[in-house]
Amino acid sequence: MSLTLEQVQRIAHLARIEVSESEARTTQGQLNNIFQLIEEMQAVDTKGVEPMAHAQDVSQRLREDKATEPNRREAYQAVSPEVEAGLFLVPKVIE
Amino acid sequence: MIEKSLKELSQALAAKKISSVELTQLYLDRITRFNPQLNAFVTVNADKSLAAARAADQRIAQGNAGPLTGIPVAQKDIFCAEGWLTTCGSKMLSNFVSPYDATVIERMERGAGLVSLGKTNMDEFAMGSSNETSFFGPVKNPWDQERVPGGSSGGSAAAVAARLAPVATGTDTGGSIRQPAALCNLTGLKPTYGVVSRYGMIAFASSLDQAGPMGRSAEDCALLLNTMAGFDERDSTSLERPAEDYARDLDKPLDGLKIGLPKEFFGDGCDPEVMAAVRAAIAEYEKLGAKVVEVSLPNSHLAVAAYYVIAPAEASSNLSRFDGVRYGYRAPEYGDLNDMYCKTRAQGFGAEVKRRILIGTYVLSHGYYDAYYLQAQRIRRLIADDFAAAFKECDVILGPTSPGTAFKLGEKASDPVQMYLSDIYTIAVNLAGLPGMSVPCGFAKGLPVGLQLIGSYFSEARLLNVAHRYQQATDWHRRAPAGLE
Numbered sequence: 001m002s003l004t005l006e007q008v009q010r011i012a013h014l015a016r017i018e019v020s021e022s023e024a025r026t027t028q029g030q031l032n033n034i035f036q037l038i039e040e041m042q043a044v045d046t047k048g049v050e051p052m053a054h055a056q057d058v059s060q061r062l063r064e065d066k067a068t069e070p071n072r073r074e075a076y077q078a079v080s081p082e083v084e085a086g087l088f089l090v091p092k093v094i095e
Numbered sequence: 096m097i098e099k100s101l102k103e104l105s106q107a108l109a110a111k112k113i114s115s116v117e118l119t120q121l122y123l124d125r126i127t128r129f130n131p132q133l134n135a136f137v138t139v140n141a142d143k144s145l146a147a148a149r150a151a152d153q154r155i156a157q158g159n160a161g162p163l164t165g166i167p168v169a170q171k172d173i174f175c176a177e178g179w180l181t182t183c184g185s186k187m188l189s190n191f192v193s194p195y196d197a198t199v200i201e202r203m204e205r206g207a208g209l210v211s212l213g214k215t216n217m218d219e220f221a222m223g224s225s226n227e228t229s230f231f232g233p234v235k236n237p238w239d240q241e242r243v244p245g246g247s248s249g250g251s252a253a254a255v256a257a258r259l260a261p262v263a264t265g266t267d268t269g270g271s272i273r274q275p276a277a278l279c280n281l282t283g284l285k286p287t288y289g290v291v292s293r294y295g296m297i298a299f300a301s302s303l304d305q306a307g308p309m310g311r312s313a314e315d316c317a318l319l320l321n322t323m324a325g326f327d328e329r330d331s332t333s334l335e336r337p338a339e340d341y342a343r344d345l346d347k348p349l350d351g352l353k354i355g356l357p358k359e360f361f362g363d364g365c366d367p368e369v370m371a372a373v374r375a376a377i378a379e380y381e382k383l384g385a386k387v388v389e390v391s392l393p394n395s396h397l398a399v400a401a402y403y404v405i406a407p408a409e410a411s412s413n414l415s416r417f418d419g420v421r422y423g424y425r426a427p428e429y430g431d432l433n434d435m436y437c438k439t440r441a442q443g444f445g446a447e448v449k450r451r452i453l454i455g456t457y458v459l460s461h462g463y464y465d466a467y468y469l470q471a472q473r474i475r476r477l478i479a480d481d482f483a484a485a486f487k488e489c490d491v492i493l494g495p496t497s498p499g500t501a502f503k504l505g506e507k508a509s510d511p512v513q514m515y516l517s518d519i520y521t522i523a524v525n526l527a528g529l530p531g532m533s534v535p536c537g538f539a540k541g542l543p544v545g546l547q548l549i550g551s552y553f554s555e556a557r558l559l560n561v562a563h564r565y566q567q568a569t570d571w572h573r574r575a576p577a578g579l580e
Contacts, residue, residue, distance in 0.1 A: 058289075081419060
């Protein structure tokens with residue numbers, strides 16, 4: 001398997017990372033080397049093997065549906081690049 | 096003072112031979128002297144550290160101190176600590192002063208009364224094996240300052256090796272505690288996945304990330320782990336288990352211990368001098384009463400491939416939160432919202448982090464998920480099953496931690512695949528979720544060599560015992576780098 005330049009640009013778009021054409025070219029080579037390493041996995045027959053997400057067979061803990069954390073909005077918004085009146089500011093989304 | 100164990104420091108504090116303020120100041124002075132050349136710490140805040148030391152001294156005076164109250168510790172900059180700059184080695188978080196504490200910080204500092212000396216340098220978002228991907232520049236290995244300390248917990252490793260801190264925290268996703276411990280002559284432990292809370296520990300690959308202690312001895316690591324571990328309802332993967340004293344079995348004799356040597360870890364691909372040091376350690380264990388058996392981990396050669404699917408996949412999801420809206424860096428100039436995201440992420444992330452996000456995005460994208468992510472998770476099961484079979488034949492598994500000693504700065508930086516292969520012996524342990532340690536076992540051309548010990552689930556106390564008995568019989572772990580007196 002080998003990624004084309006267009007595929008690299010498409011992935012970068014999906015990941016919301018701006019790449020110039022020359023960056024995309026360098027990245028293409030590096031990613032293809034890494035995928036060569038990963039390809040080793042493809043030849044292995046894993047039919048019937050259950051995928052493993054967690055080492056212990058545990059299930060997600062549930063808790064009561066009630067608020068447990070104090071409201072610390074000011075502290076959390078103090079580290080934001082731009083806030084106004086308790087709202088996070090971003091460029092206009094809908095005209 | 097700087098060569099004393101945590102136990103000895105604790106006794107000195109209890110006997111009022113030294114105060115926590117004096118001890119903290121001693122380390123802060125060493126940081127001032129040696130950090131400019133080593134770059135082990137990215138943030139030091141003497142006022143905050145000394146305030147914590149004063150509070151610890153008060154606790155000691157009032158008689159309500161714990162075993163490690165007043166002991167200074169270096170914290171990897173991946174742990175959110177309230178009021179501390181918490182960067183994770185990235186430009187993306189270079190302005191982030193955390194508004195809250197990670198559970199590990201809360202337990203160690205607010206609970207046990209340890210004193211933070213500062214935040215240590217690391218590979219950006221813990222992605223790296225040399226500490227060269229940090230936005231704050233590489234860390235130098237105290238044993239040879241032209242060489243890397245390993246990574247990603249390279250700052251923590253260099254800090255303890257250079258005696259800028261008695262002990263430190265690290266995190267290990269594919270070897271990030273064990274490999275730098277090996278390269279800097281330290282003892283480091285990655286616990287069973289789920290033993291230490293991940294709450295407030297900036298996420299890289301959530302199903303693999305695990306925090307643990309880094310120190311000069313197994314005994315120090317056991318005592319530090321006692322303050323870090325335990326169930327936390329704020330981490331949904333934290334395991335509900337009764338509290339343990341990880342130091343309880345340190346002195347148990349090793350008679351009859353069965354050590355498994357996986358033949359896959361003793362083949363080609365390892366530096367012969369590293370292998371010689373590991374073989375000498377095996378002979379030492381036999382003298383201590385252990386028996387050696389050969390075991391096999393037939394799928395271990397697939398670990399690196401599976402890891403470089405699973406870890407980037409999880410990272411691409413975790414790192415999507417860095418969008419320039421709620422915290423961290425935002426690009427100074429941009430057009431619409433999408434452009435703001437794309438520019439912020441292009442400027443805020445370094446090259447290795449971007450590569451891994453791109454790999455992860457690809458393997459999770461439509462049409463590729465089954466072939467990559469699910470296949471990797473199936474291989475993960477095969478690897479875990481290999482370990483389970485091996486542990487029917489032995490109590491602990493032993494081998495090298497890293498295939499080589501510390502490499503030169505820049506030597507592998509331009510070749511990601513070469514860098515990834517420096518973790519060939521450690522990655523399988525994370526995939527299986529097992530506990531693993533690195534223990535100093537000698538030198539090759541003047542550079543430290545690490546011995547890896549792997550145990551079955553929840554066998555931390557046993558591993559620490561196996562390491563401690565070896566350290567009672569050898570003095571490799573006591574050796575310190577020259578030129579930093």
